[in-house]
Amino acid sequence: MSARLEIDRIETSYGATRVLKGVSLDVAPGEFVALLGSSGCGKTTLLRTIAGFLSADAGEIRVGGRDISGEPPDRRGMAMVFQSYALWPHMTVAQNVGYGLRLKKWDRARIDARVNEILAMLKLDGFGHRNVTQLSGGQRQRVALGRALAVEPQVLLLDEPLSNLDARIREDVRHEIKALQKSLGITAIHVTHDREEAMVMADRIVILDAGQIAQVGPPETIYNAPNSPFVAAFMGATNVVRIEAERSGEAIVVAPGAGNRPARLARPGPQGFARGKLVAHFRSEAAELADAGADFADSLMLPGRIVQAAYPGGVWRYSVAVGESQFLVDAPEKRALGDAVAVRVPADALHLYQAGAS
Amino acid sequence: MSAALRWPLRAVLLGLAVFVIFGPLANLLIWSVAEAWFWPNKLPSQWGFRFWEVVFRPTGRAMESLWLSVWIALLTTAASLALSIPAGYALARGRLPWRPVVLLLFLMPQAFPSLPVYINIAQIFFAFDLNGTVPGVVLVHTVHGLVYSVWIATAAFAAIEPELEQAARNMGAGAPRTFFEVTLPLAAPGLVASAIFVFLESLDEFTGSFFVGAPEVRTLPLLLYNAAAGGNIQIASISALILLVPSVAFMLLVERFLKGEVMAKLGR
Numbered sequence: 001m002s003a004r005l006e007i008d009r010i011e012t013s014y015g016a017t018r019v020l021k022g023v024s025l026d027v028a029p030g031e032f033v034a035l036l037g038s039s040g041c042g043k044t045t046l047l048r049t050i051a052g053f054l055s056a057d058a059g060e061i062r063v064g065g066r067d068i069s070g071e072p073p074d075r076r077g078m079a080m081v082f083q084s085y086a087l088w089p090h091m092t093v094a095q096n097v098g099y100g101l102r103l104k105k106w107d108r109a110r111i112d113a114r115v116n117e118i119l120a121m122l123k124l125d126g127f128g129h130r131n132v133t134q135l136s137g138g139q140r141q142r143v144a145l146g147r148a149l150a151v152e153p154q155v156l157l158l159d160e161p162l163s164n165l166d167a168r169i170r171e172d173v174r175h176e177i178k179a180l181q182k183s184l185g186i187t188a189i190h191v192t193h194d195r196e197e198a199m200v201m202a203d204r205i206v207i208l209d210a211g212q213i214a215q216v217g218p219p220e221t222i223y224n225a226p227n228s229p230f231v232a233a234f235m236g237a238t239n240v241v242r243i244e245a246e247r248s249g250e251a252i253v254v255a256p257g258a259g260n261r262p263a264r265l266a267r268p269g270p271q272g273f274a275r276g277k278l279v280a281h282f283r284s285e286a287a288e289l290a291d292a293g294a295d296f297a298d299s300l301m302l303p304g305r306i307v308q309a310a311y312p313g314g315v316w317r318y319s320v321a322v323g324e325s326q327f328l329v330d331a332p333e334k335r336a337l338g339d340a341v342a343v344r345v346p347a348d349a350l351h352l353y354q355a356g357a358s
Numbered sequence: 359m360s361a362a363l364r365w366p367l368r369a370v371l372l373g374l375a376v377f378v379i380f381g382p383l384a385n386l387l388i389w390s391v392a393e394a395w396f397w398p399n400k401l402p403s404q405w406g407f408r409f410w411e412v413v414f415r416p417t418g419r420a421m422e423s424l425w426l427s428v429w430i431a432l433l434t435t436a437a438s439l440a441l442s443i444p445a446g447y448a449l450a451r452g453r454l455p456w457r458p459v460v461l462l463l464f465l466m467p468q469a470f471p472s473l474p475v476y477i478n479i480a481q482i483f484f485a486f487d488l489n490g491t492v493p494g495v496v497l498v499h500t501v502h503g504l505v506y507s508v509w510i511a512t513a514a515f516a517a518i519e520p521e522l523e524q525a526a527r528n529m530g531a532g533a534p535r536t537f538f539e540v541t542l543p544l545a546a547p548g549l550v551a552s553a554i555f556v557f558l559e560s561l562d563e564f565t566g567s568f569f570v571g572a573p574e575v576r577t578l579p580l581l582l583y584n585a586a587a588g589g590n591i592q593i594a595s596i597s598a599l600i601l602l603v604p605s606v607a608f609m610l611l612v613e614r615f616l617k618g619e620v621m622a623k624l625g626r
Contacts, residue, residue, distance in 0.1 A: 051524075051528060052527075053524055053527075072527070072532070072533075073524065073527040073528055074527045074528070074529075074530045074531055074532050075530075078528065079528060079529065080524075080525070080528045082521050082524070082525060084519065084521050086519065086521040086522050086524065086525040087525075088522060088525070088526075088540055088544075089544070090543045090544060099526070099529055099531075100529035100530055103529060103530040103531055103535075104530065147525075147529070151529060151530065
C-alpha cells in the first residue's frame, strides 16, 4: 500500500505571508522522514499542505506518481495523526478506529474484525466500547494512530503526535510507532521539534528553516556533518567561536585570537577556503577541559575560567568564560568555580564555516 | 453580626424570596380552583374543578389555542433552526470581516421597543396578506427567536475544534458527510438548547402575535389576555399554569444541555 511521495517546489502562504518558499522532497515508499525545525519554520504548514488542509500557491504533490495537489483532503489517500489526537468524543474507540472503513463501505463484520485486529496491535484489546474521553493521553494517542492505520493509508502523516505525552511514555511510543511503521511498510512523514525524537525515529531527517529546506540526510549525517551554522546549532553544536585561519595544504593554521591560542588543525576546512575568518561550532560533549597551561596537538585551545557548574547526571557541565564569550563544556571531573582552565576542542569535533556565509 | 441574629435574618430573607416567587403562583393555583370568590373573602367560598373542565373540554377554545400555540412554536423552532444552523456555522467557521456587525444585526429586533416594531411589521404584512395567518405569526416569532438561535448556534459551532472536522476529511469523508456526522452531532447540545429557547419564546410571545395574528390566530397568550381582560380570572389562571409547564420543564433541560464552555465561546 505504501507509495512514493514527491513534493515538488511547493509554496504555501498564510494570508499575505509566504510560509513555504519552494520546498522539494522525494520520499521513497516505506521511508520514514522527519521534518525537523523550530516553531514557525513551516514544518506543520508543509504537513498540512500535503494533507490538503492548506492549498499550495505553486508546486505539485505526487503520491505514487499521481498529482494530488488539486484534490480535496478526503481524496488524497493520506491518514494523519493530529497533535491534539482529534478523536471524536461522540463515538466510541471502535467507532473512531472504524470510521475510515465505514466510509469505504466495508460491511459491519469486516469492520469489526479489522478494528479488533488494530486494537490488538496497539494493545488496546477490550477498549472498543469505551468512550474516548475516558482514556489516558497515551491511550488516546494510540487510538488516533489506530484510526490512521486502519485505512491502510498510502502515506501516514504524524503531526507532533508525541508532544502531549509524558516524557517516560514518549520513549516507548517512539519505538512502537517506528516498529509499526517498519512492519507495515508505510511511507511516513513525521513533524517534530524534538531533535532526539527525529534522530531515533527517522530514516531521513529534513531540517526546515524559514520555509526552506536547510539540509536533508540520514540522522548521522545531519548530526556529524551539518552543512550550515544553522543546522549545526540546531543539532546541538551551540558553542560558537570565531577564528582567523589560513589554509596550509591539507591543514589549516589558526592565528591567535581574542579567545583562542594559535593552533594547527589537520583538516582542510570548508570547501574553497583559503584564508580569512571562520565560524566554528562545537558540542559541549565533544569538548574537554584541560589545565590552563596544557597544550594539545590538532586541537583548538580556548583558555578561560569556570563561571558556573551544574551536575545534570553522568558528567559535570561547566560554563567557561573565554574572553567575551562563554562555552558549555562537559567534563567527568569536578572542578571549582573560578578555576583557570583551557577548553580543548579536537579538530574533528569542530564544524567549520566561512564567516559571513549563513 | 452575631450568630444569634444571623439565622432569624436568613429565615426572614428566605421566606421573603419564597413568597415573592411562589406567592403569585399560589394565587394562580387558588384562582384556578375557585368557582366563587368574592371580596372581602380571604379564600374562595366555593372550590371546584369546573373551570379546568371548561378549559380541557374537547370543544373548548383553550385546548384549541394550546395546540395552535404548540404548533406555531414548533414551526418557529424549525424555521429558526433552518436559518441558524447554516448562519451559525458560517459565522463560526468563515472568516467574515463583518462578523460582529452581523451578530449585532440579529439583536436589532430586541434592541428597539417592540410595540413600534410590531406595528410596522403588521403594516408591512398587511400588504402581503400575512396578517391573521399562521405563517405571519411564525415569521414574527422567528425574527424574535433568531437572536437566541443564531448566537447560540454560532457559539456551539465555534466550540468544535476544526481538527475534529479535518480528521474526518482526512479519513475520506466529503464536506457534507463531515458536517452531518461530526460537526452537527457535536454541536447538537447547543442547538437543542437554542431550539428550546426559541420554542419557549414563541409559546409565550404576546405582542407580535397580538398585532399580526389577532383576532384570527388566537394563541394561548392571546386567549389568556382576553380572559383576563374579560374578567374571567379562572380561565386566565389556568392558561397561565398550562404555559408554565413547558417553560419549567425545558429550562431544566437547558440547564443540562448548555455547558459553560459553549457560552464562553460567545465572546470570541
